[in-house]
Amino acid sequence: MTVLFQYFSENWRYILIQSRTHFLISLYGVLLACLVAIPLGILLAYKKKSNSLSMMIANILQTIPSIAMLSVLMIFFGLGSNTVIIANFLYSLLPILKNTYAGITNVDPKLLDVAEGLGMTRIQRLFKVVLPLSISIIIGGIKNAIVVAVGITTVGTFVGSGGLGDIITRGINMVDAGEVVWAGAIGAAFMAVLLDILLGFVEKKLTPKQKRVSSF
C-alpha cells in the first residue's frame, strides 16, 4: 500500500498526463458516435424501424472482442490513438443508438399529435417535445458508452495509444512493480466510476420535470 502511495506521489504528474490522454481518447470516440448515432436513432425511431440494417451492424460490432477489433483497425489506421478513437466510436454506436431509439419511441404519440395540432412544425416538435422527453434516456446511452470506452482505451496501449494502459504495461514489463500496475488499473477504474456518476447526475437532471419539487 505504502509503495502505491509513494508511486502516486512521485509520479502524479505523469499519471495526470496519461489520465488526460485516456479521457480524451474515450471522449472523442463517444462524441463521434453521438454525432452519428443520435441522428440515426431519431431517424430510425421516426420510421419505426427497430431491426434495421444499421441497428444490426451496431449489434454485431458490439460482439467483437476489443483486442480483435483493435488489431483489425490497426491494419487500416496504423499505430496510435486514432485507432483507439475509432474503436471507441464503433463500440459506442450501439448503446447510443439503442437508447435514442427507445427514448424517442417512448414519447406518447398522442402528445405529438397535439403538438402538431397546435401548429408546431416537425422540427419544433422534435426540439420542444420529443427531445426534452427523451434526452435523459439518450444520456443514459452515452453514459454506458463512455464507461465501455474507458475500458477499451485501457487495452488501446497495445496499439500504442497512450493513456492509463501505458502505466499498466510499463508495470508488467518491470520486475516486481505491482504498484505500477495497480496505479494504472485504479486510475482507469476510478475514471469509469467517476464518469458513470457524473453522467448519471446529468441524466437525472435532464429527466423531464413533472413536479415543481423533484425528488432528487
Add this chain to the structure above:
Amino acid sequence: MIELKNIYKKFPGGSVALNNVSFTVEKGEFVSLIGPSGCGKTTCLRTVNRMTELTGGSILINGKNINDLNPTILRRSIGYVVQQIGLMPHMTIYENLITVPKLLKWPEEELKARAHQLIRYAELPEEYLKYYPAELSGGQQQRIGVMRAIAAKQKIVLMDEPFGALDPVTRNALQNFIIRWHNKLNVTVIFVTHDMDEALKLSDKIVIMNKGEIVQYDTPENLFNNPVNGFVEEFVGAGRHSEGQLILNALRPYLIPTATVNITSTVEDTLEIQAEQNSKYIYVVDDDEKLIGYIDADDISEAAHDMPISDYVKDTAYADLDTNLKDVLFLLKRLDYKHIPVVDADNKFQGLITVSSISSQIHEQLLDSHTPPTSIKDTCKNDSLIKKEE
C-alpha cells in the same frame, strides 16, 4: 364562418370515413358532432385543421379554401382540445398556456400578460402558472387545455370529446365553464361528443352523424320536434333517457321558440306580433336579443299606434338555460305564471317554457323509453273499448 362542402375522406386502408358531408358553422356558433362510435366525428373535426387531409370536397374558413393555406399556419389560428392528456407533461402550466403565442413570436411581456389573463379565465389561482400538469386535477388540466386553445386569440376552436374522461360532477362543472367561456369570448366551436345531454346543453346546433354521413343538422329544438327519421329520434331519445331519467339539467328540449319584439318598436308592430302569436304577453328584447321585459297586450290596446312601446314594458321573471327543470316548475307554480322566458348566460332570449311544453316533453320522453305491452288486452281491462279501436 366555416363551410364544409361535400367533404369526402377515404383512408388508405380503404374504408370511407366521410361521405359527402356538408354543413356550415356561423361565426360564434357552438356546433356539436354526435353519432355512434366510428361514424367519423373525429375524422370530420380533424379535416378542419388539416390534421386529416381530404380526399374530396372542400372546406372554406371565412371564404378561404383551407387547402390554399399552409397547414402549420392554419393550425396556429385554430384552437385544438383533445380528450385527456393534452398538456405537455414536461412544461409548466405557464409554458403550456403560451405555446401557440410563443410559436407566433409574441414579445415576452405580452406572453406573460396573456398567461395571467388566461389563468384567470380558467378560474384558477395565478400560482398555478408555476405548476406542472401532473400537479393539477383532471378538470383543472382540461380548463388549461381549453385556455391554451384560445391563447393566441384563436377565433375557432375544435374540441374532441374534451370531457370524455372526467367524472360526472367535474364534467358538469366543465360544461358550465364552457358555456360561460363561450358566451364571453364569442369563438366558433366545433365540439365532438357522444353524450347527447352534453350536446343539448352546450350547442346552438347539432350534427347527427351515422356511418360517415350527416343524418340531420339542426337546432336541438328541431331535433326533438322534427327528427328526420327513426335514427335521430332514437339518438335524441337515447340522450333524454340516459340512465332511464328525464333530462333535468338542461332546459333547451322544453323550450318553445317564440317571437319577440325589439324595444324600439311601436305599439302597432307589437300588436301585429301579438295577433300572430295569439298570446297576451309579448317579450321585449334589445338589439343584442337580450331580454328586457314584457308587454301586456291589454296595456297597449288603447295606446296610439305610433307610440314607442318602451313606456309599457314591465319587468319579468326569467330562468337561465341551465336551471334545473324542477326549479322551473316550482317557479311557474309559485309565481302562478303560465310561462316563463328563458335566457342564456348572456341574457339573450332563448324561448319560453310553459307547463304544457314541459308536460308534453316529459310525455314523449317517458313514452320513448317505453316498450309497449305485447297484449293491449292485458293492460287495458275493458275489452269493448279495444274492439272499437281496432
